[in-house]
Amino acid sequence: MTRMLLWIAFGLAIQAAPGGAFAQETDVQIDEGNRLAAILRAGRTVVSSNQDLINDPGIGDKGLSGDAFLEQVTAAYVAANGVEPLGPDLTAEERQLTQAQLDAMAEIVDENQQLINTPDLGFKGFIPAVFARLVNERFGEKVGDIARVKVTAPPDLVRNRKARPDPWEASVISEKFLSPEWTGGQAWSEQVTQDGRAVFRMLIPEYYSASCLTCHGEPKGEVDVTGFPKEGGHEGDLGGAISITLYE
Numbered sequence: 001m002t003r004m005l006l007w008i009a010f011g012l013a014i015q016a017a018p019g020g021a022f023a024q025e026t027d028v029q030i031d032e033g034n035r036l037a038a039i040l041r042a043g044r045t046v047v048s049s050n051q052d053l054i055n056d057p058g059i060g061d062k063g064l065s066g067d068a069f070l071e072q073v074t075a076a077y078v079a080a081n082g083v084e085p086l087g088p089d090l091t092a093e094e095r096q097l098t099q100a101q102l103d104a105m106a107e108i109v110d111e112n113q114q115l116i117n118t119p120d121l122g123f124k125g126f127i128p129a130v131f132a133r134l135v136n137e138r139f140g141e142k143v144g145d146i147a148r149v150k151v152t153a154p155p156d157l158v159r160n161r162k163a164r165p166d167p168w169e170a171s172v173i174s175e176k177f178l179s180p181e182w183t184g185g186q187a188w189s190e191q192v193t194q195d196g197r198a199v200f201r202m203l204i205p206e207y208y209s210a211s212c213l214t215c216h217g218e219p220k221g222e223v224d225v226t227g228f229p230k231e232g233g234h235e236g237d238l239g240g241a242i243s244i245t246l247y248e
């Protein structure tokens with residue numbers, strides 16, 4: 001009997017060992033998820049800081065080519081993170097994913113030159129959320145067997161049906177991010193099995209700031225400049241989440 005208990009204890013000890021390795025691997029994946037989100041944010045920031053220029057009806061050629069855009073993304077990333085997006089310390093996979101994100105951004109900006117440079121047109125609908133969706137889709141075409149990035153939102157806030165949360169995202173949003181006990185800004189990540197595959201999933205909450213409310217704020221139901229009814233959101237409310245999937 002004692003021997004049997006020992007064997008059980010031994011068995012547990014053996015099982016615990018890979019658990020440790022697993023935890024380390026998770027740290028690497030969390031870093032990777034945060035990197036993917038940080039690059040996406042840098043891209044959105046650049047669309048945002050050029051929004052007045054993009055929507056200026058008095059200027060035709062805005063000089064905002066894919067290359068010019070990437071220079072600004074690099075600067076925005078350095079300003080926010082203190083290091084270059086393609087610094088020397090990246091692993092081969094990190095480099096591949098970051099390069100794919102940056103390439104996707106340059107392509108989307110290049111493909112939208114005609115829209116961006118349309119003379120005599122004010123608001124063009126080339127806003128951070130649309131840019132992010134197009135970039136994430138292009139990123140998926142490039143490296144979707146390794147990683148996916150998506151921006152989603154609580155179901156009642158979703159504007160574009162492509163952004164609708166899947167069951168995992170919906171449950172993290174409702175059970176964690178919208179729970180009164182949740183620490184604001186805290187991300188959630190876990191290993192899950194999806195279609196028989198082990199995948200790492202991470203969801204990073206995003207909150208409305210004052211600048212979001214011209215479109216997502218009050219009065220609820222009033223149509224915003226993009227043609228969507230406003231959500232009636234307030235500063236600090238959960239507005240959405242960046243969803244990262246890493247395939248093993």
Ligand code: HEC
Nearest residue numbers: 129130133153157158159160163207208212215226239240
């Ligand atoms: C100029 C109006 C405008 C502003 C300002 C704006 N948004 Fe949006 N937002 C939109 C539109 C339009 C979409 C749908 C984009 C698409 O077609 O994918 C959207 C989509 C989103 C989504 C993706 C989910 C969905 O509903 O499709 C999130 C999350 C989001 N916005 C959050 C924010 C946050 C946070 C801010 C402020 C930092 C912000 N938005 C500022 C107009 C705006």
